[in-house]
Amino acid sequence: MTPDLMEEGARRVAAAKQAVVPGKTESGGRAAGFAHLLVEGQVDVSHGRILYLEDVSVSFDGFKAINRLSLDIAPGELRCIIGPNGAGKTTMMDIITGKTRPDAGTVFFGSTIDLLRYKEADIAQMGIGRKFQKPTVFEMLTVFENLELALKTDKSVHASMRFRLDSADADRLAEILQTIHLADSVDRLAGELSHGQKQWLEIGMLLMQDPKLLLLDEPVAGMTDEETARTGELFLSLKGKHSLMVVEHDMSFIRTISEKVTVLHEGSVLAEGTLDQVQGDERVIEVYLGR
Ligand SMILES: Nc1ncnc2c1ncn2[C@@H]1O[C@H](COP(=O)(O)OP(=O)(O)OP(=O)(O)O)[C@@H](O)[C@H]1O
Numbered sequence: 218m219t220p221d222l223m224e225e226g227a228r229r230v231a232a233a234k235q236a237v238v239p240g241k242t243e244s245g246g247r248a249a250g251f252a253h254l255l256v257e258g259q260v261d262v263s264h265g266r267i268l269y270l271e272d273v274s275v276s277f278d279g280f281k282a283i284n285r286l287s288l289d290i291a292p293g294e295l296r297c298i299i300g301p302n303g304a305g306k307t308t309m310m311d312i313i314t315g316k317t318r319p320d321a322g323t324v325f326f327g328s329t330i331d332l333l334r335y336k337e338a339d340i341a342q343m344g345i346g347r348k349f350q351k352p353t354v355f356e357m358l359t360v361f362e363n364l365e366l367a368l369k370t371d372k373s374v375h376a377s378m379r380f381r382l383d384s385a386d387a388d389r390l391a392e393i394l395q396t397i398h399l400a401d402s403v404d405r406l407a408g409e410l411s412h413g414q415k416q417w418l419e420i421g422m423l424l425m426q427d428p429k430l431l432l433l434d435e436p437v438a439g440m441t442d443e444e445t446a447r448t449g450e451l452f453l454s455l456k457g458k459h460s461l462m463v464v465e466h467d468m469s470f471i472r473t474i475s476e477k478v479t480v481l482h483e484g485s486v487l488a489e490g491t492l493d494q495v496q497g498d499e500r501v502i503e504v505y506l507g508r
């Protein structure tokens with residue numbers, strides 16, 4: 218797909234979004250149909266990419282934290298990102314999620330949505346969920362209430378008109394409880410959970426929004442070995458249905474989940490391949506693994 222065509226697609230999406238601003242709608246039925254497409258997150262992955270970064274750069278006070286970074290992720294892929302401290306891994310996630318604006322480059326969600334045109338909240342609503350390192354669950358609420366609350370952060374018209382879980386949501390909540398291994402803890406306060414369980418709960422809260430792409434920054438830091446192993450199983454069970462980008466320093470964890478690994482260094486891709494391939498790459502050994 219040419220950049221022109223991608224631009225054109227992005228313009229159409231932006232126009233569809235504008236069309237639902239109250240009072241600006243020319244044709245209610247038609248506009249609502251387009252809006253539904255965007256809100257429900259029909260991401261165009263017909264070109265084999267859910268996420269596409271090209272030549273992205275950002276500087277902080279003259280320091281290039283991200284330097285002509287190009288990367289793409291396939292639908293359903295579980296991509297691991299490694300790299301030494303300060304390589305730009307978290308900054309890359311900040312750019313994808315709209316927290317940081319790059320100075321240059323292209324960032325597309327599917328082949329039509331130009332993420333650089335959207336704000337952080339819009340990007341989350343389009344189906345990009347992000348997990349920060351520190352768990353941010355509501356400690357005074359139960360596991361159930363935390364998951365229920367995750368639905369209410371959905372600002373779509375449909376969601377804001379709804380006061381309690383409909384049966385489809387209740388089914389999803391029950392399924393997610395199983396997925397995150399917390400079915401036995403549904404009525405426990407989140408504050409009483411172990412660190413690992415809190416991390417799973419937060420992942421469950423993201424899953425309640427049915428994200429297309431999940432960005433997970435150092436998800437197993439601070440977990441016990443058993444929690445780490447279960448997190449690996451969890452991620453493997455999510456891939457296919459969701460696309461995942463996992464940043465981790467824990468190489469034995471990466472080994473249990475990885476297919477393709479991307480090594481970042483000084484804001485660019487240094488190497489890409491299987492974990493064995495990148496671990497055998499001289500340049501990688503030099504900058505990172507051989508430290
Ligand atoms: N908002 C900011 N202002 C100034 N410098 C920043 C900002 N955000 C990141 N940096 C710098 O950009 C570089 C990349 O940081 P980043 O946090 O993305 O690295 P990282 O790969 O996530 O490292 P780690 O593995 O330690 O988490 C670092 O040198 C950091 O100090």
Ligand SMILES: [Mg+2]
Nearest residue numbers: 306307308434
């Ligand atoms: Mg980081």
